Amino acid sequence: GDSVTQMEGPVTLSEEAFLTINCTYTATGYPSLFWYVQYPGEGLQLLLKATKADDKGSNKGFEATYRKETTSFHLEKGSVQVSDSAVYFCALSKETSGSRLTFGEGTQLTVNP
Amino acid sequence: GAGVSQSPSNKVTEKGKDVELRCDPISGHTALYWYRQRLGQGLEFLIYFQGNSAPDKSGLPSDRFSAERTGESVSTLTIQRTQQEDSAVYLCASSLALGGYEQYFGPGTRLTVT
Numbered sequence: 001g002d003s004v005t006q007m008e009g010p011v012t013l014s015e016e017a018f019l020t021i022n023c024t025y026t027a028t029g030y031p032s033l034f035w036y037v038q039y040p041g042e043g044l045q046l047l048l049k050a051t052k053a054d055d056k057g058s059n060k061g062f063e064a065t066y067r068k069e070t071t072s073f074h075l076e077k078g079s080v081q082v083s084d085s086a087v088y089f090c091a092l093s094k095e096t097s098g099s100r101l102t103f104g105e106g107t108q109l110t111v112n113p
Numbered sequence: 114g115a116g117v118s119q120s121p122s123n124k125v126t127e128k129g130k131d132v133e134l135r136c137d138p139i140s141g142h143t144a145l146y147w148y149r150q151r152l153g154q155g156l157e158f159l160i161y162f163q164g165n166s167a168p169d170k171s172g173l174p175s176d177r178f179s180a181e182r183t184g185e186s187v188s189t190l191t192i193q194r195t196q197q198e199d200s201a202v203y204l205c206a207s208s209l210a211l212g213g214y215e216q217y218f219g220p221g222t223r224l225t226v227t
Contacts, residue, residue, distance in 0.1 A: 032213050043116075044156075044204065044218040051213060089156065098161045098169050099211045100146060105155040 002027040002097075006090050006104035013080055013111050021075040021107050023064075023090035031092040033057075033066050033073040034101065039086045047075075047088070080111045115139065117219035119205050125225045126195055134190040134222045138207030145188050146208075146216060147180060151201040159203075162188060163211055195226045 007022040025031065035047040035057070048057030053068035062077045073090060090104040118137045126132050138145050147159040158172040162182040173179070177195075182188040192199055202223050206216040 036218075043220045044206075046215050049215075093213065095212050098163070099144070099208070099213055099216075100158045100161050100169070100172075101148070101156070101206075101216060102158065103148075103156040 002031070002092060002094070002102050004090050004092055004102055004104035006088075006107050008105075008107070010108035010110060013109070015082055015111055015113050016079045017111075019075070019077040019080045019084075019109070021088055021090075021109070023073045023075065023104060025071050025073065025090075025092050027071075027092055027094065027102075029094055029096060031094045032099075033064070034091040034093070035062070035064055035073070035075050036089040036091060036103075037086045038089070038106075044089070080109075082111045082113055085109055085111050117205055117207050117217050119203075119219040119222050121222060122220065123223045123225075125227060128197060128226055129194055131191065131193045132195055132224065134192075134203050134224070136188045136190070136205030136207075136219060138186070138188070138205070139217055141185075141209070142207035142217075143185050143210050144208045144214070144216075145182060146206045147188070147190050148204045148206065149201045150204060150221075151198075156204065159190070192224075195224075197226050200224055200226045 032051045034049045037047045048059040050057040050066035056065045091101045145162040148156045165182045177193045180190045202221040205219045208214040208216045
């Protein structure tokens with residue numbers, strides 16, 4: 001079946017450091033790819049998405065590019081802030097599966113001042 | 114506007130009891146999803162609804178789990194004869210329709226089975 005693999009956490013960075021969280025997927029067909037974020041004490045919310053190969057999703061300084069050749073959707077940010085501390089989930093969905101989300105395990109990010 | 118709401122926010126129950134979890138989706142959202150997040154694990158899909166129809170129940174872990182939805186409104190997830198391994202956060206999400214629309218998540222119900 002379809003699956004998503006994320007780099008293991010936790011990840012701890014200093015403020016203004018560069019962030020990469022790796023995500024690879026296994027899926028048949030043409031999935032859409034997502035990054036969701038869960039801030040402490042809050043619900044899960046969509047950070048960015050890409051629906052086809054070579055699309056780049058971006059939001060709040062975060063970016064991820066849908067790479068079909070490497071089946072990857074790595075999350076990057078050039079300069080993290082303390083407020084970016086959260087759990088990040090990579091996910092995929094396919095219309096043929098009712099657009100249900102298949103999630104990775106999540107990566108805990110802590111940014112220190 | 115109002116987001117997805119879930120109740121109760123926390124539920125502690127004894128092993129063997131039945132529990133009912135409720136989800137109120139965003140008004141006008143035709144698609145509704147249930148997921149579960151067990152401690153230290155990722156989120157796993159349970160079931161989805163298009164309107165009040167559930168085309169895919171393959172994610173339900175056992176026949177102790179069932180769900181229903183009234184029209185395009187509230188949904189309930191029922192777990193019968195709860196077991197300790199059912200302890201998890203149960204998340205509900207809704208979207209405007211099927212087909213890649215953003216899913217908006219509720220705050221979840223934390224279920225603890227003692």
